[in-house]
Amino acid sequence: MPEFVLGLKCKSCGKLYPKQPINFCTEDFGPLEVVYDYEAIRPHVSREKIERRPKTMWRYRELLPIDGEPTVGPQVGGTPLIRADRLAEAIGVEKLWIKNDAVNFPSLSFKDRVVSVALSKAREFGFTTVGCASTGNLANSVAANAAQAGLDTFILVPADLERAKILGTSVYGARLIGVTGTYDEVNRLCSQIALKYNFGFVNVNLRPFYGEGSKSFGFEIAEDLGWRFPQHVVCPMAGGSLIGKIHKAFEELVAVGLVEGPVTTKMYGAQASGCNPIADCVKSGRERHKPVRKPNTICKSLAIGDPADGYFSAKLIQQTGGWAEDVNDDEIVENMLLLARTEGVFAETAGGVTLAVARKLIEQGRIPRDEEIVICITGNGLKTQDAIAEAVGEPAIIKPSLTAFDELFAEAHQPEPMLV
Numbered sequence: 346m347p348e349f350v351l352g353l354k355c356k357s358c359g360k361l362y363p364k365q366p367i368n369f370c371t372e373d374f375g376p377l378e379v380v381y382d383y384e385a386i387r388p389h390v391s392r393e394k395i396e397r398r399p400k401t402m403w404r405y406r407e408l409l410p411i412d413g414e415p416t417v418g419p420q421v422g423g424t425p426l427i428r429a430d431r432l433a434e435a436i437g438v439e440k441l442w443i444k445n446d447a448v449n450f451p452s453l454s455f456k457d458r459v460v461s462v463a464l465s466k467a468r469e470f471g472f473t474t475v476g477c478a479s480t481g482n483l484a485n486s487v488a489a490n491a492a493q494a495g496l497d498t499f500i501l502v503p504a505d506l507e508r509a510k511i512l513g514t515s516v517y518g519a520r521l522i523g524v525t526g527t528y529d530e531v532n533r534l535c536s537q538i539a540l541k542y543n544f545g546f547v548n549v550n551l552r553p554f555y556g557e558g559s560k561s562f563g564f565e566i567a568e569d570l571g572w573r574f575p576q577h578v579v580c581p582m583a584g585g586s587l588i589g590k591i592h593k594a595f596e597e598l599v600a601v602g603l604v605e606g607p608v609t610t611k612m613y614g615a616q617a618s619g620c621n622p623i624a625d626c627v628k629s630g631r632e633r634h635k636p637v638r639k640p641n642t643i644c645k646s647l648a649i650g651d652p653a654d655g656y657f658s659a660k661l662i663q664q665t666g667g668w669a670e671d672v673n674d675d676e677i678v679e680n681m682l683l684l685a686r687t688e689g690v691f692a693e694t695a696g697g698v699t700l701a702v703a704r705k706l707i708e709q710g711r712i713p714r715d716e717e718i719v720i721c722i723t724g725n726g727l728k729t730q731d732a733i734a735e736a737v738g739e740p741a742i743i744k745p746s747l748t749a750f751d752e753l754f755a756e757a758h759q760p761e762p763m764l765v
């Protein structure tokens with residue numbers, strides 16, 4: 346494949362760097378981003394060519410930053426975009442879709458997209474030990490994909506994560522380390538480890554490449570809508586990377602001639618009130634987010650107090666004419682149930698956050714009820730069962746006899762008491 350990546354560029358000052366495992370600018374510590382030669386890509390892509398390829402994220406390979414064939418996660422992506430009519434009716438809107446990465450392969454979250462790019466890249470750079478700082482889903486994905494690729498791992502997480510996310514990392518044989526501290530403290534430690542031991546940490550020194558994987562979430566939305574963009578996208582935010590990459594994906598589809606521009610989609614960010622640095626930044630009109638020192642929410646996957654892409658995601662939201670909101674734990678639970686009971690989609694707490702925020706924005710009149718809305722579902726509810734266990738309740742238990750069922754049925758179908 347011809348070379349389409351020009352290098353890395355500082356998002357703050359624009360300084361260019363060659364392709365290498367670094368994640369910040371030496372001049373101003375700005376984050377680095379992969380730059381492509383879109384004119385060179387243009388003649389190599391067409392809708393027909395992409396549609397003929399297997400339905401994975403790698404059908405957009407010309408717009409992903411690896412040199413050869415993907416060697417890690419070649420089956421990732423291609424998740425369903427669901428027309429959600431029952432949910433739409435329940436919340437009073439007309440045109441609603443769910444992009445469902447709760448069923449992404451292999452580890453049931455959108456993180457498989459970023460990890461497949463980052464680990465394929467890690468191999469190209471010659472790393473044999475990889476790892477990450479994680480709020481849970483990234484740990485699951487690095488562990489699963491590294492196991493399949495035969496890479497050694499060090500995975501660091503806050504020690505108080507959900508059990509399923511701990512187990513869903515260790516099961517793959519990963520070396521998992523629980524750190525008694527916040528995600529931000531875990532992340533700082535990982536930066537020091539990556540530097541000292543020369544490990545490839547997917548969201549530290551490989552972060553510019555990692556982030557690019559998220560674009561495939563946006564490419565797939567546009568293709569599945571018939572090569573066009575929705576009017577509104579509501580997206581959960583942790584580090585603030587995914588929301589920006591969905592928009593970058595739309596811009597790139599225009600840049601290479603696959604979709605007609607301009608991109609007019611409004612981007613909306615969703616966070617939990619117990620950790621809302623980016624939503625707070627947007628709502629208060631501040632230029633830079635104020636870090637949340639001690640996140641406190643049942644939505645641990647989004648609990649990043651000092652998000653790496655906080656500044657850029659807040660700016661993007663403002664520039665597109667979108668908005669951000671945050672919701673409390675009760676609203677998260679209520680909306681996890683609503684999504685499950687209207688669309689049969691069991692999302693994790695982050696899904697509850699996103700749906701709850703979408704509803705709030707609709708109620709506020711910020712998202713018009715008659716326009717096209719896509720809600721981003723990024724993780725699977727089986728991993729955060731504690732959050733809803735109480736609200737769902739226990740099943741009825743009966744003896745294995747028809748009489749027992751008859752009694753249960755009769756009880757559930759008592760005639761309404763007569764009004765006097």
Ligand SMILES: *Cc1c(COP(=O)(O)O)cnc(C)c1O
Pocket residue numbers: 454456482483581582583584585586587588646647693695723724
């Ligand atoms: C990581 C994660 C996100 C968002 O991550 P960003 O850092 O903002 O890209 C959203 N949902 C879930 C379930 C996640 O695990």
Ligand SMILES: [Zn+2]
Pocket residue numbers: 355356357358359360370371372373374375
């Ligand atoms: Zn710079």
